[in-house]
Amino acid sequence: MDRADVLVVGGGVMGAAVAARLSQTTARVLLVEEQDDLAEGASKANAGIATSFYGRPGTLEARLIAESNPRWEDLCGRLDVPYRRIGAVMLAVGPREAAGLPAVYEAIVAHGARAELVTAEQARDLEPLITGDCAGGISLPDEGIIDPMRLTVAYAELAARNGATIERSRRVTGFSVADGEVNEAETTGGPVRVTFVVNAAGLFADEVSRMAGGESFRMWPRQGQYWILDRAFGSRLRRLVYPIPMEHTRGAQVVPTTNGSVLLGPSAADTELRLDKATDLATLRWLLEQTRKLVPDVSDAYAIKTYAGNRPAGDEIFRARFDHNIRNLIHVGSRSAGVSVSPALGDHVLGLLRDAGLAAIDRAEAGDAIPTVPRLLNAADPEELPSLDPRYRHVVCACEQVTAVEISAALESRVPATSIDGVRKRTRATGGRCQGSVCMVGVAFLVSQHTGQPPECIRHGGFGGTLGVGHADY
Amino acid sequence: MPTTEAKIAVVGAGLAGLTLASELAQETSALVIDRLPMYGGVLGYEHPLVRTLARRCEAVRVEFHLATTATRWEGHRVLLVGPTGIRWTPATRLLIATGTRPSTQAEMGISGERLAGxxxxxxxxxxxxxxxxxxxxxxxxxxxxxxxxxxxxxxxxxxxxxxxxxxxxxxxxxxxxxxxxxxxxxxxxxxxxxxxxxxxxxxxxxxxxxxxxxxAAKPRPLRNVDGAIWPDSPSATFIQPVAESLTAEEVVEAAKKAAAELGSRAAMGSR
CATH class of the missing domain: 3.50.50.60 (FAD/NAD(P)-binding domain)
Structure with missing residues (x-):
């Protein structure tokens, strides 16, 4: 039977971050993810913002964000994750919003985050594309942008390199519980004897808790839709542009991404359908209207694609604590700030586990970095790349400038891509302007070569659908 | 590979690209870049029209960079990635002749998830x-x-x-x-x-x-050279006839017309 000192349930950014930190100790770590890849929930469908404040000041979530924020450059350097501290400008549009600015400012600085009230003119210096109706704003220099999928995969990769076991397509189906403790987890890959369980199941955390005899709580999807605009527009935008937040949402934002494109979103609609990630035209039009109020040049003429994701909303918007009933069950989950707390989350959970008696001693030989793969798209001196690896001369995805090197690295890592979407998550190939109409066959060929599967069996899209349904026997 | 003389770089070795290169290279030097290892684009290199155009290109010493991807354009040089290496290659003008692609699901306004199939x-x-x-x-x-x-x-x-x-x-x-x-x-x-x-x-x-x-609908120009995406890109020209259905002759005609315009513009500029 498999044994784990700590079983992490869920391969989103929070579960992967916890696994990465625990893997640096003597604890034996197993992470299971029911989908066929990591970052299949909110971790792939968010705006990619590493924020410097969120929620109410003084909460654990706010504290972990504050602890995480200064670490980004160092962490992302070690984990080969694109990150840039570009700063945000929050805009008051019209006199009424301007009158509310000081209160918003006070709420932000109460987090300890850096912020500065600015005039409309100063706001325009920060981001020249903002609306002429701007009546003042707040500069937020510690807001950053990050690739959340690369971050999740990198945490898992680090964990795997340190000896943790990362198993995808393995679902927890039940637990055996005695005397207020979980002893064993039943999974689709066989039972696991466990000392501690970390429930990082996102939108499905309530089901995991119920199966383990833990607290009863409810999770529901808060759907967010997004537009992605082309790099040709992104190259003109310098900073994140935020509206004045409302009580329960930060509103639709204009978000430069680490690959140069721009996101508009998210919308926020509480729904009941956990697997529904469909977009609708009315919401998408609304997003355009909202973001145009901030940056008038925003236009669907630049649109590459639209997508939707489900944030794991719950009656408690953030959890990183033990269950009230089951002594060895920890819940970690966040509606909106999973990425932003992740650098400090591992330390926090490790502290909880140690306090509860887990002998997890830091191993001096454990790694804190994964190998860097230079990328053609970001190369300042691209002419030098072939001397590192001749396969850089072979561009597979022209839109995103992804070569055979980046794709092979994704297919050969410890937690490798096994599908077209897996390659897209790790490299951006097929995710650009033409959405794979030129390169998807090439990517499928490389996946086929590495996995030994024929092209029709290669997975594409959500929930494991395949490229084809069979082979024509001729 | 790079030279400093005035040169036109044509991206795409299909009918449009070959036509442009064969016409323009009579006045100036031209290079043609294509992602595929052979010229001809969607028609393939054995198509009679392709063969005729290719012979014309050879006659006026068009330089071919095949199995090569043009990735970035900076108004005076293009980054070429291909079998001989990765090189910034100087050019006075970039002609995009990469044809079309179908509209994506988002561009078609088809909502729903990104599904297999x-x-x-x-x-x-x-x-x-x-x-x-x-x-x-x-x-x-x-x-x-x-x-x-x-x-x-x-x-x-x-x-x-x-x-x-x-x-x-x-x-x-x-x-x-x-x-x-x-x-x-x-x-x-x-x-x-x-x-x-x-x-x-x-x-x-x-x-x-x-x-x-x-x-398979609503063709859009296929553009994937950074710096040459929008019509106002510096020193870039787009020759990408767009229609649901185009004949080979229509493509050649459009490219000839564009070449004539570019040629007269160049002549005026040099005066």
Whole structure:
């Protein structure tokens, strides 16, 4: 039977971050993810913002964000994750919003985050594309942008390199519980004897808790839709542009991404359908209207694609604590700030586990970095790349400038891509302007070569659908 | 490889690119870049028109960079990635002649998730030609060259085929088992792969049960050289005739016209 000192349930950014930190100790770590890849929930469908404040000041979530924020450059350097501290400008549009600015400012600085009230003119210096109706704003220099999928995969990769076991397509189906403790987890890959369980199941955390005899709580999807605009527009935008937040949402934002494109979103609609990630035209039009109020040049003429994701909303918007009933069950989950707390989350959970008696001693030989793969798209001196690896001369995805090197690295890592979407998550190939109409066959060929599967069996899209349904026997 | 003399770089060695290069290289030096290891683009290198144009290019010493991708344009130099290495290559003007691609799901305004089984036609055609069975019930959106080539490629796979031609011209969906002229697609639905395509017409909806949706409509210029995406890109010109269905002759004609305009502009500039 498999044994784990700590079983992490869920391969989103929070579960992967916890696994990465625990893997640096003597604890034996197993992470299971029911989908066929990591970052299949909110971790792939968010705006990619590493924020410097969120929620109410003084909460654990706010504290972990504050602890995480200064670490980004160092962490992302070690984990080969694109990150840039570009700063945000929050805009008051019209006199009424301007009158509310000081209160918003006070709420932000109460987090300890850096912020500065600015005039409309100063706001325009920060981001020249903002609306002429701007009546003042707040500069937020510690807001950053990050690739959340690369971050999740990198945490898992680090964990795997340190000896943790990362198993995808393995679902927890039940637990055996005695005397207020979980002893064993039943999974689709066989039972696991466990000392501690970390429930990082996102939108499905309530089901995991119920199966383990833990607290009863409810999770529901808060759907967010997004537009992605082309790099040709992104190259003109310098900073994140935020509206004045409302009580329960930060509103639709204009978000430069680490690959140069721009996101508009998210919308926020509480729904009941956990697997529904469909977009609708009315919401998408609304997003355009909202973001145009901030940056008038925003236009669907630049649109590459639209997508939707489900944030794991719950009656408690953030959890990183033990269950009230089951002594060895920890819940970690966040509606909106999973990425932003992740650098400090591992330390926090490790502290909880140690306090509860887990002998997890830091191993001096454990790694804190994964190998860097230079990328053609970001190369300042691209002419030098072939001397590192001749396969850089072979561009597979022209839109995103992804070569055979980046794709092979994704297919050969410890937690490798096994599908077209897996390659897209790790490299951006097929995710650009033409959405794979030129390169998807090439990517499928490389996946086929590495996995030994024929092209029709290669997975594409959500929930494991395949490229084809069979082979024509001729 | 790089030289400092004035040079026109043509991206795309299909009919348009070859025509442009063969015309312009009579006055100035020209290089042609193509992603594929052979010229000819979608027609292939054996097409008689392609062979004629290629011979003309050779006669006026057009420099070919095949199996090479142009990735970035900075107004005076283009980054070429190919078998001989990665090189910034100087050029006075970049001509984009990379043809078209079908509109994506988002560009078509088809809502719903990104589902398996929903494929751009060029991908579908490649896979079908490699004997991948795309689906048992295949719906093709569009009626032009891609739709016909998709139908041709899956003809012997035994699938039931439906066409959403987005046109009510007679005969556009000939060869398909069913056709829905006047209807347009609004949504895909399904769990692990596409199961339904929802059509709309005058406020009414119709559901087509299918396990593959091939996007073969509303051609857009295929552009993927950073710095040469929008019409106002410096020193870049786009020669990408766009229509649901184009003949080879129409493409050549459009390219000749563009070459003549560029030629006279260059002549005026040098005076």
């Amino acid at each position: 929903v494929l751009p036609a060029p991908v579908a055609i490649h896979l079908a030609e490699a004997e991948v069975t795309l689906g048992h019930r295949v719906t093709v959106v569009g009626w032009g060259n891609w739709a016909n080539r998709t139908l041709e490629a899956i003809r012997h796979h035994g699938a039931h085929t439906a066409c959403i031609p987005l046109s009510d011209a007679p005969g556009v969906a000939d060869g398909f088992d069913e056709s829905w002229p006047g209807w347009y697609p609004v949504r895909v639905e399904g769990r692990s792969r596409v199961e339904r395509l929802i059509l709309a017409k005058d406020g009414a909806e119709h559901v087509i049960e299918c396990d593959a949706v091939i996007l």
